[in-house]
Each structure stands twice: as C-alpha cells, then as structure tokens.
Amino acid sequence: MDSSKLLGITTFIYMFSSVIYLALFVFRMKKIGLLATVVTIIGLLVNTAGIGMRWLESYQMGIGHAPLSNMYESLVFFTWSIVLLYLVVEFIYKNKVIGAFAMPFAFGSMAYASLSPEFSDRITPLVPALQSNWLIAHVFTCFIGYAAFAVACGTGIMYLVKLRDKGDSPNSLLATLPPLKVIDDITHKIILFGFIWLTAGIISGAVWANSAWGTYWSWDPKETWSLITWFVYASALHARFTRGWGGKRIAWISIIGFLAVIFTYYGVNFLLSGLHSYGAS
C-alpha cells in the first residue's frame, strides 16, 4: 500500500461521505447520520495515513521532507484540515446537516488534487528556496486558515439557503437546518478561528521571506492577495463587532472571502506572475 493509493481511496471515501450527508439533508434520513460520521472519520484516518506514508516515502527516497511542498500536497493537507475542522464543528454543535455543506468542499479539493493534470503527485525533492522549516510553518498555518474559511463558506451558503425557509412547515427540508442564529454564530466563530491562522500564515510567510531574501514584504502578487483576503475578513469582524452586521451580510462576506482565498491560493499562480515559485510547479 503506498501513499498514492491511500490518498486515492480517501477521495472516494470523501465522495461517499458527501453523498451520505447530502442524503441526510435532502431526504431527511436521520438514521444514516451515524454512518455519515463514521465514514468521515474513516476517511480522515485514511487521509492521515496517506499523508504520513508520503512523508515516510520521501525519506525512503532520500529526499525526506514534510508533505507540504507543492500544490498537490498542500491540497491534500487542506482537505485534511477541512475534514478535521468539520468533525469538530459537528461534535460541538451536534448537528450533522452541516456536513452536507462542508464535506463537498473536502471531496472537491481532494478530487481536484488527484484528477487535475496540472498537479503531479510525484514526490519531488525540495529546491533550495523551499529548504526551510518556515516552509512547514507557513503552509501549515495558511492551510488551516484556508480550511476554516472553506467551512465558513459552507455555513454561509447554508445560512442563505435557510433564509428561504418561510417557517410555514416544520417538516420542510429547510426546517431541518439549524436556526439562523446558530448558523450565524457558527460562521462567525469559524471565521475568527480562520482569521487567527491566516494571520499566523501571513506572518510566518513574512519571516520566511526575510530569512531567505532579506525582505519580509515585497508586495508580490501572492503576498498582496493574502493581505487582500485578510482585509476582507478584518472588515467582516469590524462590521460585525462595531456595526452589528450579522446574518445575511456576514454570510455573503464568508463567500466573498473564500473566493479571495481561492484566488490567493490558485488564481495568482496561473493568472499573475510573481516570485512565489512554490505553486508554479
């Protein structure tokens, strides 16, 4: 069993898990709730094993490094973080319907990592610029933040969906979603969590840049976009805290913010040029 196989299986498990959560929501099949959670946990375990195995394999190849060194590996870690975070949310809020809005992100990113021809799943050695412990700190912190924003985007969408619930029938599809207030609270808390990790991500990136090039901030497109993303969420926090924004507007910001995340992470590499060699390969 090698890491590619394990990660391939992970993709399928997450697909399966997404389908069960969606079924749970759409057909109100309360009974399959336990199954959904169990499948997700198994998926997370296989995912973890895959990451660990990949780490080991890199050492066996004599080019040992943490599996956080290219687009493929970071997507796998991103997926892993989404699932872990989602399970924590499910555990805290005791609500499985959220899975229907969160797990598709995990499946999507994993499937994208495995199937997209742009990313190679080969384990490659680190070029000199990436040979730093700051690489690990940087990718780790950024992607936990990104994963949080993915889940917040999911709950933001859930909020907007729930808004269509006119409350006329307690048995309607939308009535099974948590109350608006609760969804809003979950979104807000996850954004707080993501914000602190994104901040740590930007900071670790700055420290790394300084130790590699002697400039902690050079306004390269990737840096700049991460700052833009940071501004989006900072404005959400301020609008909420001081102007009482909530509900619909925060839900929209969670979606816009996540689009900014995707652009920072993905769009910048392909649409803009810069010195972030990292994503280019």
Place this chain on the structure above:
Amino acid sequence: MKKDKNSFWEFFASVKLALFCFFTLAIASIVGTIIPQNESPGFYIQKYGETTAEIFRLINIPDMYNSWWFVSILSLFSINLIVCSIDRLPTVWKLVTMDNLAAKVNRLEKMTPRNRFASAKPLQQVAAEVEQTLKGAGWKPSQRKTEGGTLLFAQKTPWVRFGVYIVHLSILVIFAGAIIGTLFGAKGSIMIRENSTVPYYFDRGSNAQQQLGFAIRVNDFSLTYYDSGAPKEFRSDLTVIEGGQEVLHKSIVVNDPLNYKGYTFYQSSYKADEDYWISVQNQTTGARKKFMARPGVELKWQEAGVTLGIVNLLRPDQWGRYRLKIWFSDGKGQPSVFWLDGETEVSVERADTAYGFKSEQVFYTGLQVAKDPGVWPVYIGFIIMLCGLFVAFFLSHKRLWVYIDETGNKTRVLVAGSANKNKVAFANMFDTLVEKLEENETLKLSKE
C-alpha cells in the same frame, strides 16, 4: 467651534473610516497585482500605449505601493487606528477597573444568566458557604455589605477587554518597524567572483555603489544537483575581512544567510564564468599549483617548467556536467592531450613522474545585501498581534455576582453573571457553578 472639533475627531474615530480604508487598500492592492510593478517605462508604453502609460506615470502606478497616495491611505489608516483607540480606551479602562461591588441589585436582576434561591440558614452562614464554593471553583470573590444585604463579586481576566487594543497597537508597531526600515535600512546586491574580495554593494533603488565598511571574500561557490537535474543546493563560502583581518567565516545557503554589523548577506543567484580552475600536482614531489584558466590561453608554471592550457571544452549541461580538453607539457617528450571530465581527478604519466589534474568551474555568486533595523520591531509587532488576536477572540471577561439578603425568616440568594464574549460557554459554566451551590448540604438551597 467645539462641535467642529468633535465632528473632526469623530470622523477619524469612526469605524466607517476603517472599513473605507480596508476597502480602498484592498482595491488598490488588487490593481497593483494586475498591473506589473517596477518595470521599465518602455514596458508600460508597449503594453498599455503612450497615453495610458503617461497617466500611470503621473499617478505612480508603476511603483504603486510606494506612491504618495498609497502611503497616504496607510497613514490615514494609522491615524484612524490611533484616534479610534484613544477614543474608546477610557470606556474600556473604566470597565476593567470599575467597582463591581457597587453594582445595583436591580441590574443584577435583569442579567442572564441568573438564578434565585432561598435558604433557611442565616445570612452570615450562607455568605460564608457561597464564598467557599466560589473559591472551590477557582474564583476569588470579594464582598461588601450593602443597605439590604451582602454582595459578593468575582471576576476572571478583566484585562482581556484590552485585547483588541493590543491587536491595534501591534499594527502600529509593525508600521513603525517598516518606517524605521525605510529610513535607516538599505537593500542591494552584489555579484562576486570566486576568490575575489568586494567592499561594496549596489543599492537596489539607485544602483549606486555603497561602501560596506568591511569586505566580503568569496572563497568558493558550489552548486549541487538532484538526480532529476533540479538544483539541490547553492552554497557560498564567505569570509568577512575588516581592517585586513579575517573576522568571520561562514558558508551560506539559501535560507541561511550571513550576518555582520547589521548587514545580512543572502544567497540569491549565481552565474558561471568563462573560466575554470585547474589544479596540477606533481605526484612525486607533491608540489601543487592552482590556475584560473580561460580556454585558449596558455598557462605557465614557471618553477616546475610546466605549460598547459584548455584547448577545447564541452559546456556545462543541465546537471552542470562539462568536459575540458587539456594540453600539457613539462618539456620532457611529447605533450599530453587528454579530457578532464568535470571535477573528476585524472592522473597523467610523464617521463619521470605522474601529474594529477582536477578542474572546477569558476562561478560568480549573487548575494542580496540587506540592512533593516526595523525587522525586530516588525517581529515584535507580529508576536503582539498573534497574542492580541488570541486574547480578543478566545478569552472573555467573566463576572459573577451573588447578592444575599434576608426577608422574614428566609435568606434569599441571587446569582448573576455576565461575559463579554462566548456567552454560551459562560452559561454552561454558570450552570455548573449553580449546581454546586445547590448540592451544598449546609446551604439547602431551594429554587425560587
């Protein structure tokens, strides 16, 4: 007059202005990522046409992040932050230092969460028991007799209310560091050939030659590859020379620079020279000589009576592999002509001795030079920011009051609490505490 000053102040204290700054900074930053920065004037003319390029030039688009208007927005943002914090701090200060034992009972009666109980025990005893229970749960209550009864109060982490201001302060600290770096720092680069010493660097902005006050010698540059052909390591072996003395020696790689007197030297690039190092050793006497050889140029080793040269070469491929064809004569018999394969050593038999040959490429190493006394303030700002965010997001100021009074033959207990954040978690904690009070055998509380 007074009103004028107030509206002026209010403008700078408003969060609306902060949101405006976030928004404009974000939009402006986006523009800067779409229009390439710091290119030559010709680039903009070619890409956007004469007129647009001229407009760009007028409003500093090619160096947007350093333009007067971008820096102005950043300044506005900082003033906003300072004024807003000054504006609000007194209120927060009062909240943190206020005398909570002066709280009015009718305010406690409106708080959530709260609970009411009654006990048959005398007030003194109830107060003492409640105090014990609170202490047991990790609170440090103080108490005061009021007109009607006794008020106990305890709180946890009141200072977390400053968390937000710590975050805001950190931004100012980071800005201060950035300004220090701009005013007192320097950025530049140098290309140094192996075996040479350079006492200056070229400034990044002006390209002017700047003296370091000491010199850097590059003893060696080496480049290694993975089997795939990808570069594995760029390494420069550097010596710092000051006043004719070697004061520091360090081998640097990307991500591990050399520091001396506030300057940091970073491995950033390299360039292969036309020349090669050739070392020759007489294997009988052990005498050895190292030449810097240029293809087609004859070299003489006078003392040994030796002449040699590179007569042909295959240039380095993707893995840095190259071959040199060497012509060699020690004046005894026919000259030898042979290939040197990269850095592998070759031994050549001559009439009365053998000679060992080894070659190596000559490189220039490219170093980034930076002096930034603002880095430490910036890093301190980073740490303050992370701590501040943690405090602002995850800790809350929790307060707990217990008001005890007597009516008739009953003692009444009112427990109330408040937290400025994370109210659900606080309510749970509150319930646990109330349960503890209810379980207290001596108190025998009954719900009211």
